[in-house]
Amino acid sequence: MAIRWGSYKVKGFYDELIRVTGKPRPAAAALCSYLRSLTDREIEEYRSAAEMAIQLMGVTFTVYTEDEGSIDRAWPFDIIPRIIPKSEWTQVETGLKQRVLALNRFIDDLYHDQEIVRDGIFPAALLKNSVNFRKQCIGIDPPGRIWAHICGSDLVRDKDGTMYVLEDNLRVPSGVSYMLENRLVMKRVFTELFENQHILPVDDYPSQLYDMLAAMSPRNIEQPEIVVLTPGIYNSAYFEHSYLAQQMGAELVEGRDLGVDKDDCVYMRTVDGLSRVDVIYRRVDDMFLDPEAFNPDSALGVAGLMRAWRAGNVALANAPGSGVADDKVVYSYVPEIIRYYLDEEPQIANVPTYKCINQEDREYVLEHIAEMVIKPANESGGYGMLIGPQATQKEREHFRKLIKKDPRNYIGQPLLTLSTAPTLFGNRVEPRHLDLRPFILTSPDSIQVTMGGLTRVALRKGSTVVNSSQGGGSKDTWVVDDEGV
Amino acid sequence: MLSRVAENIYWMARYIERAENTARLIMVNTNLLLDLPQTGQLGWQPIVEILGIEEEYLKQYEDYDERTVLKYLISATDNSNSIINSLRLARENARTIRDIIPREAWECINDLYHSARSTAQSGYYRKGRFDYLQKIIFGAQTITGLLAGTMLHDMGYDFLKMGRNLERADMTTRIIDVRSADLLPEHEEMTPFENIQWMSVLKSLTGYHMYRRTIRDRVSRPFVLKFLLKDKQFPRSFYHTLLEVKSCLKHLKRNEDAINMLNEVGKKVLRADQAILKQEELHKFIDELQLGLAELSAVISNTYFKQA
Numbered sequence A: 001m002a003i004r005w006g007s008y009k010v011k012g013f014y015d016e017l018i019r020v021t022g023k024p025r026p027a028a029a030a031l032c033s034y035l036r037s038l039t040d041r042e043i044e045e046y047r048s049a050a051e052m053a054i055q056l057m058g059v060t061f062t063v064y065t066e067d068e069g070s071i072d073r074a075w076p077f078d079i080i081p082r083i084i085p086k087s088e089w090t091q092v093e094t095g096l097k098q099r100v101l102a103l104n105r106f107i108d109d110l111y112h113d114q115e116i117v118r119d120g121i122f123p124a125a126l127l128k129n130s131v132n133f134r135k136q137c138i139g140i141d142p143p144g145r146i147w148a149h150i151c152g153s154d155l156v157r158d159k160d161g162t163m164y165v166l167e168d169n170l171r172v173p174s175g176v177s178y179m180l181e182n183r184l185v186m187k188r189v190f191t192e193l194f195e196n197q198h199i200l201p202v203d204d205y206p207s208q209l210y211d212m213l214a215a216m217s218p219r220n221i222e223q224p225e226i227v228v229l230t231p232g233i234y235n236s237a238y239f240e241h242s243y244l245a246q247q248m249g250a251e252l253v254e255g256r257d258l259g260v261d262k263d264d265c266v267y268m269r270t271v272d273g274l275s276r277v278d279v280i281y282r283r284v285d286d287m288f289l290d291p292e293a294f295n296p297d298s299a300l301g302v303a304g305l306m307r308a309w310r311a312g313n314v315a316l317a318n319a320p321g322s323g324v325a326d327d328k329v330v331y332s333y334v335p336e337i338i339r340y341y342l343d344e345e346p347q348i349a350n351v352p353t354y355k356c357i358n359q360e361d362r363e364y365v366l367e368h369i370a371e372m373v374i375k376p377a378n379e380s381g382g383y384g385m386l387i388g389p390q391a392t393q394k395e396r397e398h399f400r401k402l403i404k405k406d407p408r409n410y411i412g413q414p415l416l417t418l419s420t421a422p423t424l425f426g427n428r429v430e431p432r433h434l435d436l437r438p439f440i441l442t443s444p445d446s447i448q449v450t451m452g453g454l455t456r457v458a459l460r461k462g463s464t465v466v467n468s469s470q471g472g473g474s475k476d477t478w479v480v481d482d483e484g485v
Numbered sequence B: 001m002l003s004r005v006a007e008n009i010y011w012m013a014r015y016i017e018r019a020e021n022t023a024r025l026i027m028v029n030t031n032l033l034l035d036l037p038q039t040g041q042l043g044w045q046p047i048v049e050i051l052g053i054e055e056e057y058l059k060q061y062e063d064y065d066e067r068t069v070l071k072y073l074i075s076a077t078d079n080s081n082s083i084i085n086s087l088r089l090a091r092e093n094a095r096t097i098r099d100i101i102p103r104e105a106w107e108c109i110n111d112l113y114h115s116a117r118s119t120a121q122s123g124y125y126r127k128g129r130f131d132y133l134q135k136i137i138f139g140a141q142t143i144t145g146l147l148a149g150t151m152l153h154d155m156g157y158d159f160l161k162m163g164r165n166l167e168r169a170d171m172t173t174r175i176i177d178v179r180s181a182d183l184l185p186e187h188e189e190m191t192p193f194e195n196i197q198w199m200s201v202l203k204s205l206t207g208y209h210m211y212r213r214t215i216r217d218r219v220s221r222p223f224v225l226k227f228l229l230k231d232k233q234f235p236r237s238f239y240h241t242l243l244e245v246k247s248c249l250k251h252l253k254r255n256e257d258a259i260n261m262l263n264e265v266g267k268k269v270l271r272a273d274q275a276i277l278k279q280e281e282l283h284k285f286i287d288e289l290q291l292g293l294a295e296l297s298a299v300i301s302n303t304y305f306k307q308a
Helices: A026-036 A040-057 A086-110 A124-129 A176-189 A191-196 A205-215 A238-248 A305-310 A322-326 A328-342 A359-367 A393-405 B003-035 B045-050 B054-060 B066-074 B083-095 B103-118 B126-150 B155-182 B192-204 B208-214 B221-230 B238-249 B256-270 B279-305
Strands: A018-020 A061-065 A069-073 A077-085 A150-157 A163-169 A226-229 A251-253 A258-260 A266-270 A273-276 A279-282 A315-317 A372-376 A410-414 A420-425 A428-437 A439-442 A447-449 A454-458 A472-480
Touching (some): A026 A191, A040 A176, A077 A420, A086 A150, A086 A439, A086 A472, A176 A191, A176 A205, A205 A439, A305 A315, A359 A410, A420 A454, B003 B045, B003 B066, B003 B083, B003 B126, B003 B192, B003 B279, B045 B066, B083 B103, B126 B155, B155 B238, B192 B221, B221 B238, B256 B279
Parallel strands (some): A077 A472, A226 A279
Antiparallel strands (some): A061 A069, A150 A163, A258 A266, A266 A273, A420 A428, A439 A447, A454 A472
16 A cells, blocks of 8 residues: 555645545546555556656756756656546547637738738737748748648646646647657556546657648649758757657758749758758747748758748648737737637637736736736746745736836736646655646648647646746646547 | 758768877877987977967967877867767767657767867876877777667768768878878988887787788888778778778769769779879879869768758
8 A cells, every 4th residue: 555545635736636635536536546556666666667768768868067068867757647538639639629720710800901900900000019920921921821830728727627828839849759659658557547448549749740740742743842941959849849850751851951042942952962851840940940030140040931931832830920829918908809700609728818918907917916927028938927825025016017117018817826747756646736838730622629638747846937947847747538438 | 961961960070080090190199109219209289280270379389298198189179179079079970860860879979078178188108198098099999889779761861971081081181291291201210219200100000910911021111001091991091081982973863063073083092002102292193192182072062961
């Protein structure tokens, strides 16, 4: 008897596996009783087996240090999975598809007639202020009018159990390789569990990604040339770039491997000469993509790439300029965006958001700043944020001034209490906060959502920071069939 | 195969070979100095010359004091050809092609670099030098063997072999050039130490044993030169390395320019009979071979790595 569920306390949080102390949720019952049956020694064995598997498979993320150049670190992995019943996941999936469909329509509209602005739904001032709006993309028609082919949306659950979208990553979302590897590790370590219940598979992501990319090819040929464009080995997500290229059988290229010829086509330099490239899955940010069109000092990009893309001679995923729809202020308009383009009610909730550009909202935020989280529009990774309840009086005053000075740049949200899941420390389980990043692939004729996604967990007690660089780890995510049985 | 990847493989192989050759050179010279009389010793100057770094060296140092030279050759960061620098560059190249080379090969390269760096001091003094250099030579040989035994013998492997053999050819010509210049062939009588010195030339290239098996005659200038320049079977003879490069080029497309260039260098070395007798002509001749080698490297680089 190693894991004692009786001492696992879930009061004040929504726990993903345990409903009330000692009582697992139905979808997690089999897992919890299995874990209870394990001895200390077995748990230790499983944990070191998982660690070994991670090392063997070379699952790493890269940390750059001055002295040694870049070093690869294994990302901490917790062997207790996070479980979502399929009936719930089906609803989330529908909501995400609806959301991404509307966001693509929104991006396409912004780069064309801007009807949503003309109809007074989305303020022109916000667009003018957006740092991710690329005027170089105005009037371009990417195939199927899809801009954000790959989207990673971050979901969190509040203490009452409601699932919210916290943000959408429409530029170069990462993490999917960890989702795939985590599952491989779990299948090696907990074979019995996979035999006895229906855990929905995630392994088909690379082939779905390949099919989606291949379908974008401007040339109608049997084997279009698909490449993954990486900033190089010093990028923190290099492992993922190389992993996805290998899984898809695509060439992993850097900017200097590619060139645009006089015919406005993209070629890669191979030892057999120049070879035409049809589709680029780019993992390089917009601003570094093409020194001719964007940052002229970029050495990571390909001069003339925008020219080739505009001419329709190469497909880019995600399309440049997609990021216009993932800043924090646009986020606050997503419910309106869904209603405007699809004439539907949002199926998955946004975190209630107060837009300081509206006078009413602004007054509410200024008054309740001590209970809220204040976020600037265009920063990511938690920069420039105020967490009201933890801030000093002085900090709050500072943010009041910032908001009054530039209201359109700020939003306010109530502070959510993230849900938890049991996480293994030695032979004890303790609750830790987590989020979830599913990945959504959009083709002209279908939208596909991963079964679950990447669960990131804050390993420090009480922390809600799940980033890999700041003490975060990950868990496998099981969508368990609770209907078919 | 991407040009960048091919180029990284090629340079990885060259730098590993360079580190190994430098280690061999230091080892042989250390042994030679023990055999020669103390007076009139050539010391370490010839080695610095062989490596073509005397100008940079003299900017910083005034004499060829053993410890200073050894430190410079083994670990100086400002000597781009020091053993540690060569291994570092081999590792940097290997790092970018980790998905192409077998995992063990990467681990070996990484390990060799770290251990060579952390124990570099033991190479500065005669006492620990042999062990230190032996480890580097074995380490490099292990990597070469691992790659031969586990890497796909595809186009990438051809670039690896070309890099290794061009680097070898380069070192062979350097050693012949500098060593033979010291040996003053105009002397009517062979000094008792000349024989030892020619043996050391062979040993720098691990060729002494193989020379004995191939050329059943005493160690003498014309035979040694013939063996090192024209032997078909000795892996470090100039001609052999050319044949190796040619066999790789044959697997590649667009190889006409490179093969033509290579054939010219090949013809030249086979006509070496006259030239190898007189020192002055030999020096000119080796210069031509090195020029040919440089042009060949440039053609390969322009054809396969640097296209617009």
